[in-house]
Amino acid sequence: MQSKKDSRNHVTLLDVARASGFAVSTVSIVLNNAPLSQNVSPATRKHIREVAQSLGYHPDAFARSLRRNRSRMIGVITYDLSDPFCTFIIHGIEDRLQSHGYLPQFMDARSQQSLFETHLRMALERRAEGIIAIASWVFNENSLLADVEKNHVPVVVVGRDMTARNISSVLVDNDAGGYLALEHLYRLGHRKIAVILGPEEMFDSQPRWGGVRRFAAEAGLALNPALVCQLPGQVNPYSAYDNGILLTARLLATKQEFSAVLAFDDLTALGVIRGLHQAGLRVPDDCSVIGFDDVFPSAVFIPSITTIRQSMQQIGETAARFVLDALKAKEGGEESPVQIHAFPPALIARESTAPYTGRSRFSEINWD
Numbered sequence: 001m002q003s004k005k006d007s008r009n010h011v012t013l014l015d016v017a018r019a020s021g022f023a024v025s026t027v028s029i030v031l032n033n034a035p036l037s038q039n040v041s042p043a044t045r046k047h048i049r050e051v052a053q054s055l056g057y058h059p060d061a062f063a064r065s066l067r068r069n070r071s072r073m074i075g076v077i078t079y080d081l082s083d084p085f086c087t088f089i090i091h092g093i094e095d096r097l098q099s100h101g102y103l104p105q106f107m108d109a110r111s112q113q114s115l116f117e118t119h120l121r122m123a124l125e126r127r128a129e130g131i132i133a134i135a136s137w138v139f140n141e142n143s144l145l146a147d148v149e150k151n152h153v154p155v156v157v158v159g160r161d162m163t164a165r166n167i168s169s170v171l172v173d174n175d176a177g178g179y180l181a182l183e184h185l186y187r188l189g190h191r192k193i194a195v196i197l198g199p200e201e202m203f204d205s206q207p208r209w210g211g212v213r214r215f216a217a218e219a220g221l222a223l224n225p226a227l228v229c230q231l232p233g234q235v236n237p238y239s240a241y242d243n244g245i246l247l248t249a250r251l252l253a254t255k256q257e258f259s260a261v262l263a264f265d266d267l268t269a270l271g272v273i274r275g276l277h278q279a280g281l282r283v284p285d286d287c288s289v290i291g292f293d294d295v296f297p298s299a300v301f302i303p304s305i306t307t308i309r310q311s312m313q314q315i316g317e318t319a320a321r322f323v324l325d326a327l328k329a330k331e332g333g334e335e336s337p338v339q340i341h342a343f344p345p346a347l348i349a350r351e352s353t354a355p356y357t358g359r360s361r362f363s364e365i366n367w368d
Helices: 013-020 024-031 036-037 042-055 061-068 084-097 113-125 141-151 174-187 204-219 238-252 266-278 294-299 312-331
Strands: 073-078 103-108 130-134 153-158 168-172 193-197 226-232 260-262 287-289 306-308 341-342 344-348
Touching: 013 024, 013 042, 024 036, 024 042, 073 084, 073 113, 073 168, 084 103, 084 130, 084 204, 103 113, 130 238, 130 312, 141 238, 153 312, 168 174, 174 193, 174 204, 174 260, 174 287, 174 306, 174 344, 193 238, 226 238, 238 266, 238 312, 260 266, 266 287, 266 294, 312 341
Parallel strands: 073 103, 073 130, 130 153, 153 168, 168 341, 193 226, 193 260, 260 287
Antiparallel strands: 306 344
């Protein structure tokens, strides 16, 4: 006869033992597939497992972690879970960690420095065996290093090169991405190009702008300072869309003609297209627009967005692999390797860019 367990608690080995009629030690040996389980008859093993399944029994991972002093948990701190950029990185992290028996614990800093630090502290308090930080700007490296060094926890940073501080890093080559973006517009014949830079606090902004300027210097292309503007600090990822609209209006208000806009990211590019539409300009007929990241909306928007793709799934998988490599080294009594991988970006040409026609409809814009 099956016993009634306390409704406040999970099903325990004792519940299974009472319901199956066997000792707790026997049940434990069978359900944990211990070597001694071979000494238990097949019929008994089958009966115990059937009873455990009928009761909804699951092993107590918390108790197991206490016995082994292992949590099998990796803390993953993201700057903003609502950002489409994070989605596929998270999928990559999750796939790699779960296939190796680790549980990713995702935490959302919501673009707040204080919340990032709170999540880091809580992850360490709960004995996370490793930390993956998807860093955008809410990131205090001194705080991270101080806490991590004290707790001897492997850390991998996504989005910033921290190898100089002995922290493994995974990122995209932003310099190469900025270069590719401007090169694409230049090869289409565009010479009057507006550029919307990323927020000053964002780690990707400077190297991406560096790539843009590097191509411009090589091609002898003069970028008009009046057509270069910068996104403000963002309270959430979707504010890039609103700021894309706002900055497009400001670019048009300069009355300096441009035939293309190089936007910092895809959400900004979507805002640019909206801003151009509000001014009566069509993309790409009157103005080409290119973004960065290749987040999901860029492929389904009309027109679909030409963009610089980051290998986000692979970035996540690599970050998880670096953590697992560090844990393996730690178990073997070896020093954790400091690794870095910068993924090359790729140009994805879609509908929002087209060859320069030489025609301009800027004179038709209603400035009132």
